[in-house]
Amino acid sequence: MSYDCFCDYDSPEWHDSHTVKAARKPHKCYECGAPIFVGESYEYTAGKWDGCVSFFHICTRCVELRQWATISVPCFCWAYGNLHDDVHEMVRAVIRDTPPGFFMEYGRRIVTIRKEAGRRRASLSSTSQQDAS
Numbered sequence: 001m002s003y004d005c006f007c008d009y010d011s012p013e014w015h016d017s018h019t020v021k022a023a024r025k026p027h028k029c030y031e032c033g034a035p036i037f038v039g040e041s042y043e044y045t046a047g048k049w050d051g052c053v054s055f056f057h058i059c060t061r062c063v064e065l066r067q068w069a070t071i072s073v074p075c076f077c078w079a080y081g082n083l084h085d086d087v088h089e090m091v092r093a094v095i096r097d098t099p100p101g102f103f104m105e106y107g108r109r110i111v112t113i114r115k116e117a118g119r120r121r122a123s124l125s126s127t128s129q130q131d132a133s
Contacts, residue, residue, distance in 0.1 A: 007077035
């Protein structure tokens, strides 16, 4: 199996390595939009693209999805804020050349991320409603 190793994304002028931190304040995952609660681990990355400095907070579920995609396809290209679409496109591109179960593995990961993001948003909104009462 061979892969095209061309990424159509611009490289950053500088890029801070992916740092795993424990949240000291609430954040929102840049990829799936799920809340990251105080005390939870998340990945923090900073970089400068096209003259603009950007900071990203990524939940552990999205980090795991990116790691799975990178391991599954050695030349996987992705961009911050576009991870889910990039993984979906990668799966569509290689589905015929992968072992049985590959698409189900992808689906299982996406369903887990979506369910957890929904559950977290619901718990956040119910907490907000209780505080307002």
